[in-house]
Amino acid sequence: MKGHIRERSPGKWAIILDLRDPETGKRKRKWHTFAGTKREAQKECARLITAIGGGDYVEPAKETVAAFLDRWLEHVRTLISPRSHERYAELARKNIVPLLGNAVLTSLRPEQISAAYAKALVSGRRDGTGGLAPRSVHHMHRILRQALGQAVKWRVLARNPADAVDPPKVERIKMRALDANETATLLAHFRQTRMFVPVLLGVLCGLRRGEVTAMRWRAVDFATGHLAIVESTEQTKAGIRTKDTKSGRSRRVALPSLAVEELRRHRARQAEELLKLGVRLTDDDHVFAQADGRPVQPNSLTHEFTRILALSKTLPRVRFHDLRHSHATQMLANGVHPKIAQERLGHSSIAITLDLYSHVLPGMQEDAAAKVDAALRAAIDRSAG
Template sequence: MKGHIRERSPGRWAIVLDIYDETGKRRRKWHSFAGTKRQAQEECARLIAEMRGGTYVEPSKVTIAKHLETWLDHMKSQVTPRTHERYSEIARKNIVPLIGSVPLTKLRPVQISDAYAKALASGRRDGKGGLAPSTIIYMHRIIKQALAQAVKWGMLVRNPADAVKPPKAERAGLKTLDMPQTAALIEGLRGSRMLIPAMLAVLCGLRRGEIVALRWRHVDLEAGVLSIVESAEQTREGVRYKAPKSGKGRTVALSATVREELRQHRLRQAEELLSFGIRQDEATFVYAQEDGSPLQPRTLTHAWAKAIAKTDLPRIRFHDLRHAHATHLLQSGVHPKVASERLGHSRVGVTLDIYSHVLPGMQEDAASRVDEALQLALRKRPAEGIR
């Protein structure tokens, strides 16, 4: 296998590789290169070494934009519809404008790094500044996955995104309600349709999608438990019901307060449905429209925004009620493993990572309890000490 370079213009080179097939017939592959003569010679030698080692990938006219579309089609069966929508939005609106025209085989780490820097400085589509670091991290995740697939498909020898680090994103502090504020919230929502979903979030830790998917067949008021077996997901095509976020169901114990509120709510809902000529049954949604029709997750979000605006409480998101429940559990001394199971986290490490702000106070309390136990044991020991 041979190769040589030709100067096309100052600083611009053509690297010509001679490839021979099984019959001995010669074909030539041309690579464009920008740099010094020495650099062009080194690139030529590198390509020849790849040819001899069997890792050479012929130049392709496939661009990053084209490859991303192929990859998105491939991912349709790999992720949920909502996740696929998010992938498509980030790829088409944020990544393609920056590097979409670059040929796949010519993409280099420095180009990816430069794209991130540009996105941070002026990546917003409305022209009003740059994208948040968290969005750049999402972009990096998509680019890395798409290029990794190109490697698996034999379109690339290595993944250039592996040599790039996205910017760091500082985790925003969680906004929650303390116990007095939680009590004020519940009292303030009495008589409102928002009472039950708010209580399921702040006292049971349910997610928005889990609340709007909850049916009466999932609730056992006698045993005081409810089962989380599905969640509602909002997509452009409408609402679909799927397994909970962790991929498996869970059982959540109900406090006496929640049990009584649900009991009263079920009676009120049954009467309301009868006014529409509808009979309540086990398939009826716990939180639904007046006629029993299911609600969209975003409808709950809008209803919450209106409800919280009428109070003197902090303007937190509906999802922050779930954070409040987790904080209440940990501050009350509930074991993180139990809290993790109640919240439906895939592992206890997720719980400890998200709610690490609660741990310092818990550690002080734990140290104090250990010290009290030690002092009590010392006082009970005989005066003569250890023999």
């Protein structure tokens, strides 16, 4: 098996591979187009010869990155949630395709991807007002790398060019957690609104937005004081759908006595409200619902929370999801074991909990060191006595 290169124009090369047809034994040639220096073209020629000998050779094709991404998006449609698929499609078609869509897939090189990321950071916004945030470009990289990884599995590509590209560094978003005093003020501010119960479940139980909007009264066990978190709601362009929780597992959350008392009062008020409409409240009704008992959309919850919070002149402007962070931070700061925090929050592993709330751990370590020190000193004193 042989191969050689031929210069077509400055910086443009033809790589010609001499092969034998395994069925007929006749000689045939395969042509590859390459852009780069002569040395790089020679290396690419050698790589292709090695790939053919090792059975890893991929036939050159004219499919563009844009066409392949469409094919890949259709492939993953049944493998991910509808909301995730919408996000994947948006990133692929509105961010990646304008930069790389016309490139031939089999000719895509790491330097092209790096250049596309650099351009996105400077002028990637679709409205033409500037560049994308590093986090957005990082999401682009994650999607492109996943798609090209599938191309390798399908033997469309010999290797994934995105593996050789480093996405921009993303600084972790600083979470804003409310302290106990701020939490009390928050609850007082929302008490006379329909958003009081969602806020209560956020700061006292750490529930996610979708878990709040999905919860039905059958999930509330007043006898034992527990919540059963078994499902969540997701808002897509097609409407609202019920799905499993984020971790894929259900969990039981112990209710503080304050939450039990408020939920009892809320259920009684809701029953009276529905009765005026000629409807009897059942365990199948949603805990957080509209006046006529219909469920609330997750996006509507967020908008209403933001609107009511803005009426306060003293409370910090936090997101609804920050109530969950506040619950976690207050638990850990008060000595609750991280494993218990993980179970209440519904994280799939304790590593996620420790990673997200590592900023709370230094104070916990100091407290632990002080307790160990006190216990050991007491033992030493008893031994000396």
